[in-house]
Amino acid sequence: MMLEQLLQETARQHRHLCPRQVLGVRMGLMAGKTFQASFPQSDKRYVIICETDGCFTDGLSMVTNCTVGHRTLRIEDYGKIAATVIDTETERALRFSPGKSIRKLAQEYAPPGSTKWQGYLLGYQQMSEEELFVVQPVKLMTSIRSIVSMPGRKAMCVQCGEEIMNDRHIMNNGYSYCKPCFSGGYYEPIAIAGEALAPMQLSM
C-alpha cells in the first residue's frame, strides 16, 4: 500500500488523521525497508517494542501488523515516539526515533499561514525517512526469546491461586508466584464494604 492509502486506513480506524499517526505509519514503512520485511507481516517474525501508546502506536501497528493480539507488539511506556523493531530470526534489533529537529523541518513543507499542527501533519508526510528518523542498532537487556517466552506454558500462583501464562511466573523455593504476589504489581486489592479480603493462601 502507498503512504496515502495507509494514512486513509489509519484515519478511518481513528476517525481522524494526526501527525503522530503519520509518524507511526512512516516509521513502520521505514522499518519494513530497512529489514526488507514484507509488512504487514502475516507471521510473527518481527516483534516491536513501542515506547508509548496512542495514535503513533496505532499507525505503526497498522503498517507492520505487529499487534498486542499476535504478541508481536509490546508497550514499554516511556512516553516517547520511538520503537525498537526486532527480527526474531536473526535477533537484530533497531531502535527508530525522531530526528531532533523534525518539528522545525516539518514547518518548511507547510504552505504559508498554516498552523504548526498542519505543518507537522503535512511535513511528516513529505519529509524523507532520513530527515524523520534516527536508526540505532541496540542490544536488548532481556533476550527476545524470554520476551516472546513460551506461549502456552501455564503455572498457578501459590499465593493468589490465579493462572499465569506464557512462562511469566516466578519460581521461589520450588513454588511459583505471579509477579504482583512476588514483588508487587500495579494494583492492590481494596476491601468491598461488608466483605472480607480474600485470605492469602500462603504467606511468603
Ligand SMILES: [Zn+2]
Ligand atoms: Zn491522533
Ligand SMILES: [Zn+2]
Ligand atoms: Zn499471585
